[in-house]
Amino acid sequence: MIPTTVKGIPYGLSDYEVLTRDNLYYVDKTHFIPLIEQAARYFFLIRPRRFGKSLLLNVLDAYYDINNADRFEELFGERWIFQHPTPLRAKFMILRFNFSFVDSRPDRLEASFDSHCNERFIEFTDRYEHLFRPGFRKELMERVTVTDKLQYINGKASDLGLRIYLIIDEYDNFTNSILATMGKKAYQDATHGEGFFRYFFNVLKGLTTGNGMALERMFITGVSPITLDDVTSGFNIGTNFTIDAQFNGLVGFSETELRQMLEYYYEQGLLKADVNEVINEMKPWYDNYCFAEECLNESMYNSDMALYYLSNHLRTGNPPREMIDKNIRTDYAKLRHLIKVDNELGENFSVIREIIENGQVPAMLNDSFSVEEMTNPDNFKSLLYYFGLLTTQGAGRGKVMLGIPNHTVREQMYSYLTEGLADSNIFRIDFHHLRKLMVNMAYEGEWQPVFSYIASELEKQSRVREFIEGEAHIKGFLLAYLGLTNYYILLPEYELAKGYADIYFQPNPRLTDMEFAYLLEVKYLKRDEPDSRIDTLKAAARAQLQKYASDGIIASTIGNAKLRLITVVFRGWEMVEMEELPA
Secondary structure (H helix, E strand, O other), rough: OOOOOOOOOOEEEEEHHHHHOOOOOOOOHHHHHHHHHHHOOOEEEEOOOOOOOHHHHHHHHHHHHHHOOOOHHHHHHHOOOHHHOOOOOOOOOEEEEHHHHHHOOOOOOHHHOOOOOHHHHHHHHHHHHHHHHOOOOHHHHHHHOOHHHHHHHHHHHOOOOOOOEEEEEEOOOHHHHHHHHHHHHHHHHHHOOOHHHHHHOOOOOOOOOOOOOOHHHHHHHOOOOHHHHHOOOOOOEEEEEOOHHHHHOOOOOOHHHHHHHHHHHHOOOOOOHHHHOOOOOOHHHHOEHHHHHOOOOOOOOOOHHHHHHEEEHHHOOOOOOOOOHHHHHHHHHHHHHHOOOOOOOOHHHHHHHHHHHOEEEEEEOOOOOOOHOOHHHHHHHHHHHHOOEEEEEEEEEEEEEEOOOOOOHHHHHHHHHHHHHHHHOOOOOOOHHHHHHHHHHOOOOHHHHHHHHHHHHHHHHHHHHHHHHOHHHHHHHHHHHOOOOOOEEEEEEEEEEEEEEEEEEEEEHHHOOOOOOEEEEEEEEEOOOHHHHHHHHHHHHHHHHHHHOOOOOHHHHHOEEEEEEEEEEEEEEEEEEEEOOOO
16 A cells, blocks of 8 residues: 555546645646747647546646636646736636547437537536626527537637636547448448537637637547548647647646656656556557658557556555556557448558568658548558557658557457458457467467467468468467467567567567467468478577577566477468478
8 A cells, every 4th residue: 555645647637736645646748838829829639548648637627727827836736837927827717628528329429419418518617707797607508509608608718808718538438439330321420511510610610710709728639630621621720739839838747757757766666666666567568650751769558548547556565467457458459440430341451461471651740631531551550550559650751651560459350350350251260269269378288289370271261362372371370369469478570689570479568477488480371372381480490599599689578488499481372381490
């Protein structure tokens, strides 16, 4: 248990006032407040789910709320902003919406949207009724529609010289759910033409134009630019800062911020492990998100996952047994539906395959496109970037190089590929049986049955053969299916001894009793190549494996396991050879 004098871990919490009141640790982001003010009045930010967006919005709420004019030291006395306040501090009434509360079922959608907005209007009235003339609440509630209420609040506030800061969290949550579960038509009914959500944004635009309007500032967050493009045609007052280098670190944790937090708990005697060791373990799972080309050396950790790890470590004295937070898994599982719009397995699926097979993809990073344009490969790659499934890893020839940021996301990519093939009745595998075989591979050294089983299923399920056209396809296929069994961290194209091993089966650090680790070389023949090529390929694999096995990185990551060097040779979709080098 953490002593009450030591700051607690705010895992799962986004209420800034509670965090401050209850002495929880806060990674201070308040130095961004002046930058946000200077950047734009109407600020739009896309970041992946569970990355700290809601906490940021609550910080802005607490800072700008006119009711908090006399609570500055109480709320911000320990923060950077306390010594550097801006003239806009405590100058606004805050109007908040969080559209993750909207029910996306067709028969409930619009009514649920209205209900949520009305609840927020009641909350607004409870907070600020004392600033308006008598009768404000009654007159507001007499307005029937959400947009009528918006216009009434804006008009009355304007008459009194009051200022409004509008905050919308998860603006695209329910529209993404509609798109994922019901397809484009239902989505377009809400976001196009006379759709209620489109009209809502049209009214917001109207409230920002003209003299004396009270709605002075907005901050809108979400996970995708699609809905914004579809509902805000002509809404040209908002500025999207998603890929702006100045705001790369606005949410999430930099390594410096993470290290400061770990050192705090280490100095308090609660973190028993060495700080550098903890960072080295967390980094490949939670780090490497980069939100601007100019910030390749300033990668960010997913804050939710980092707090999940640290919460477990401080509570039990050990890292979590499962490195991936189950809540993150659930969120990413929801996003997989968007990979197949209206259940069509087409170019989007090919992009997933390319990412798994090559590790990176070049793209033109687009910050605005409609749902109709989502199947454009560059737009789809951009969408994966916004979801946090790809991240910036470089640039060249006018394109950004996007890659998988970490092990957590890599697992989700494997799921997208395997589930896409299964959902389309192209290829299914018995993962329960595969896991049993992988247990024997890990603990008994019986690796051949794993590859024999996959080869036998490829033989039976002929539709998948069109997806097996080269060495890269074979590697990607093996990675996806073997990578979901959790006994190994599969590291493709792993740099060893100035070369790249096809797949390193690194033992899962949580399974300290694992007996065997593996280096795998995959060799491939075209269907019309002669058998004489097989021995040549096996000889090349032997030389590569012996060179890779000598690298010191293996010794430092293998734990107590014994290393085995194996080769599999495929001709087209058919496995024709398996070999293990003698110990």
